[in-house]
Amino acid sequence: MFYPLILIAVGVFSVSFGARILVGGASSLAKRWKVSDLVIGLTVVAFGTSAPELTVSLFAAGSGAADVALGNVIGSNIVNICLILGVSAWITPLVVHRNTVWKEIPLSLLGILVAFVIAYDSLFNDTADSVISQGDGWVLLAFFVIYMAYMLDLARNSSENIHTEESGQYPVWQAASMTLGGLLGLSFGGQVIVENAVFIARQMGISEAVIGLTLVSIGTSIPELATSITAALQRKTDIAVGNIVGSNIFNTFLILGLSASVSPIPLGTITMLDFAVCIAATLLLFISCFIFTPGTIFRKEAGILILLYVGYLAFLLARI
Numbered sequence: 585m586f587y588p589l590i591l592i593a594v595g596v597f598s599v600s601f602g603a604r605i606l607v608g609g610a611s612s613l614a615k616r617w618k619v620s621d622l623v624i625g626l627t628v629v630a631f632g633t634s635a636p637e638l639t640v641s642l643f644a645a646g647s648g649a650a651d652v653a654l655g656n657v658i659g660s661n662i663v664n665i666c667l668i669l670g671v672s673a674w675i676t677p678l679v680v681h682r683n684t685v686w687k688e689i690p691l692s693l694l695g696i697l698v699a700f701v702i703a704y705d706s707l708f709n710d711t712a713d714s715v716i717s718q719g720d721g722w723v724l725l726a727f728f729v730i731y732m733a734y735m736l737d738l739a740r741n742s743s744e745n746i747h748t749e750e751s752g753q754y755p756v757w758q759a760a761s762m763t764l765g766g767l768l769g770l771s772f773g774g775q776v777i778v779e780n781a782v783f784i785a786r787q788m789g790i791s792e793a794v795i796g797l798t799l800v801s802i803g804t805s806i807p808e809l810a811t812s813i814t815a816a817l818q819r820k821t822d823i824a825v826g827n828i829v830g831s832n833i834f835n836t837f838l839i840l841g842l843s844a845s846v847s848p849i850p851l852g853t854i855t856m857l858d859f860a861v862c863i864a865a866t867l868l869l870f871i872s873c874f875i876f877t878p879g880t881i882f883r884k885e886a887g888i889l890i891l892l893y894v895g896y897l898a899f900l901l902a903r904i
Contacts, residue, residue, distance in 0.1 A: 588780040595776035596803040599636035602769020603807055607632035609762025612754040633827060634834040636804035638842065639774030644796070645843040649782050651852040653843045654703075654716070655796020656804060657835050658858050661696065662797075663805045664828045664835075665865040666893035671809075672816040672824045673886035680825050680873045680881065688829045689873065691731065693866045695836035698727065700859045703851055714851045721844025728837035777803065793853040794900050825881070832866070861896050865889065 610632075631638075637660050644653035672678060680689075702720040706713060754762065777800060785795040808831050815824040843849060872885045 588784050591776055591780045592799065592803065595773040595780070596636075596806060598769045598773030598776065599639055599804065600806050602766045602773060603632045603635040604766070605762045606635065606766025606770065609754065609759040609766060612759035613756070613763065615753060616756065616759075631834070633807040634831050634839065635770055636773070636807060637835055638839045639770040640777050640800060640804050641839050641843040642846060643774045643778045645847045645849060647778060648847070649778060649792055650847070650849040651792035651854060652778060652781060652796040652800060654840070654849050654851065654854050655793045656800045657840045657843075658854065658862050659797035659801025660805050660835055661832045661862050662865055662893065662896065663801050664808055664832055665869055666889045666896070668805065668809050668812050669825065669828045669869070669881070670886045670889035670893065672812045673881040674883055674890070675813065675816040676819060677883070678816070678825050678881040680879055682879070684825060684829060688826070688833070689866070689870045692829050692832045692836070693863070693870060695727065695833055696859070696862050696866055698724070699836055699840060700863065703859070704856065716840070716844045716849040718845050718848055721841045724837050724841030725845065728841060731833055731837060791853040791903070794903060797858060798897065798900055857899075861892070865892060868892070
């Protein structure tokens with residue numbers, strides 16, 4: 585059982601490193617095509633931090649491990665808000681921009697609510713199955729297209745400039761090689777993570793949903809963890825919050841949408857409570873920024889988020 589855990593660690597490293605060099609290579613190519621830093625940050629870098637979740641969920645959906653695919657998306661969203669944002673806010677109070685409070689966070693909440701409705705449409709239609717169909721996947725992707733159109737319009741009209749991590753101007757051959765190498769790293773790592781996570785679940789008699797909600801979701805959230813904690817330590821709090829909220833929107837609309845479009849995703853052992861915790865965490869984030877301590881997440885709110893995750897994790901372990 586120890587060997588599959590090592591392979592999962594290798595897979596996590598592969599997708600994390602692959603995402604990093606993919607961002608570096610793609611950013612360099614984009615700069616050569618005169619694409620602004622702001623647009624690069626909103627597209628290439630945002631995609632890069634969500635690439636591990638995307639790769640793992642696509643492999644899981646394609647290989648029939650639907651519980652891992654859906655659990656990875658729901659679990660990653662919970663980890664992002666409760667654990668990563670909670671730890672970041674514990675390090676230093678996080679100032680949240682007005683635009684994020686009024687637009688991005690509500691959009692993230694809308695995303696998980698839409699996912700819940702299409703997943704449990706049997707509650708509203710007795711003849712419907714509890715499954716996220718390929719048509720549902722296209723609906724989520726349509727929301728993602730709208731979100732990207734909004735972000736690109738924001739980029740054109742914003743006077744602020746979001747800088748990506750300095751990657752240098754690589755020669756074209758090197759940038760192309762980094763991009764290709766990053767994609768290969770993501771592909772290899774994603775397959776390794778899914779295969780070994782499913783193996784562990786079956787050997788231990790644990791549902792694949794629990795593995796997706798815990799081990800896989802935490803592993804694929806490492807890029808967001810590193811980015812947000814680094815930003816918090818450097819007092820770049822807007823990056824810490826924006827990274828998490830943007831990642832959750834990507835996870836719900838793009839990753840879940842693409843995964844469902846590849847293969848319908850039955851809920852399996854994913855429960856309403858899993859969705860409820862994700863919805864509650866996102867709603868708590870919005871209420872905290874809007875009512876409790878407008879525009880700022882302090883240690884008190886951070887502690888609540890962390891305790892919510894600890895309680896949820898304890899519940900998942902009790903389900904084993």
